[in-house]
Amino acid sequence: MSETTLTPAAASTYAEVTALRATNPQAIDRAWATRVTRDTVRGNGRLMIVAADHPARGALSVGADATAMNSRTELLDRLRTALANPGVDGVLASAEILDDLVLLGALEDKVVFSSMNRGGLAGASFELDDRMTGATAASTAKARMNGAKMLTRIALEDPGTLETMTACARAIDELAAENLIAMVEPFLSSRVDGRVVNDLSADAVIKSIHITQGLGSTSAYTWMKLPVVDEMERVMDATTLPTLLLGGDPQTAPDETYASWAKALEIPAVRGLIVGRTLLYPQDGDVAKAVGTAVDMVR
Numbered sequence: 001m002s003e004t005t006l007t008p009a010a011a012s013t014y015a016e017v018t019a020l021r022a023t024n025p026q027a028i029d030r031a032w033a034t035r036v037t038r039d040t041v042r043g044n045g046r047l048m049i050v051a052a053d054h055p056a057r058g059a060l061s062v063g064a065d066a067t068a069m070n071s072r073t074e075l076l077d078r079l080r081t082a083l084a085n086p087g088v089d090g091v092l093a094s095a096e097i098l099d100d101l102v103l104l105g106a107l108e109d110k111v112v113f114s115s116m117n118r119g120g121l122a123g124a125s126f127e128l129d130d131r132m133t134g135a136t137a138a139s140t141a142k143a144r145m146n147g148a149k150m151l152t153r154i155a156l157e158d159p160g161t162l163e164t165m166t167a168c169a170r171a172i173d174e175l176a177a178e179n180l181i182a183m184v185e186p187f188l189s190s191r192v193d194g195r196v197v198n199d200l201s202a203d204a205v206i207k208s209i210h211i212t213q214g215l216g217s218t219s220a221y222t223w224m225k226l227p228v229v230d231e232m233e234r235v236m237d238a239t240t241l242p243t244l245l246l247g248g249d250p251q252t253a254p255d256e257t258y259a260s261w262a263k264a265l266e267i268p269a270v271r272g273l274i275v276g277r278t279l280l281y282p283q284d285g286d287v288a289k290a291v292g293t294a295v296d297m298v299r
Contacts, residue, residue: 009105129160147181
């Protein structure tokens with residue numbers, strides 16, 4: 001961290017956060033206006049970002065635990081543990097989580113990404129009509145964040161995909177007009193037995209990249225957020241856009257997951273990691289250790 005005078009936290013406990021929300025909601029805007037910000041890229045140019053925007057679309061599970069993310073204070077504890085590691089550059093989260101974190105002083109000198117489309121609720125009949133129910137380009141700019149993320153699932157048989165793509169294209173232009181990063185997370189998706197499933201084959205990821213990197217009237221501020229899949233070298237040859245690797249819902253042994261990240265991070269176009277549940281809810285429960293392992297890979 002640079003030699004910078006950090007802004008004192010507006011709250012030190014979760015009870016104080018709730019009290020401020022009830023009696024002095026303007027404190028949130030003040031906290032955003034006075035926090036110490038930072039450039040997205042510095043040092044070796046690589047980024048280690050923790051992600052926590054899953055609950056806003058009703059996705060509360062981690063592995064086999066369907067209610068793992070039910071507790072907000074536990075999630076905030078885990079995020080604060082991760083952000084306390086100086087090797088963690090910042091966070092991606094929905095607005096209410098970011099507001100909690102800024103009141104608690106956890107976002108000083110950190111990269112911050114908002115989350116835009118959370119309308120595609122997990123398991124809903126309208127899941128693939130993923131509307132912009134979260135942050136906007138204007139709110140992201142007002143809070144002096146670094147950019148915003150949009151999930152862009154493309155299901156060729158679902159008409160809701162067109163609305164999602166149109167909204168994402170508009171958001172990319174609006175973010176670019178504010179000189180803010182548009183972090184696009186693309187998938188080719190389909191419904192299998194009523195459930196939305198993302199195709200993680202290399203060719204499917206490549207096709208999703210080509211479709212989504214063409215959204216909007218400019219790509220100047222567009223970045224990719226991509227899954228780690230087989231043949232990552234071939235996948236990354238599909239784009240010149242800066243790319244962060246996502247962690248997803250942990251389904252394999254930690255050592256296997258970390259090895260796949262390490263291999264993918266060797267590809268020059270990969271700029272770092274943007275990982276949520278794998279680091280915040282590790283199998284052994286040790287958030288600091290999991291985050292430290294990821295930081296060592298990126299640095």
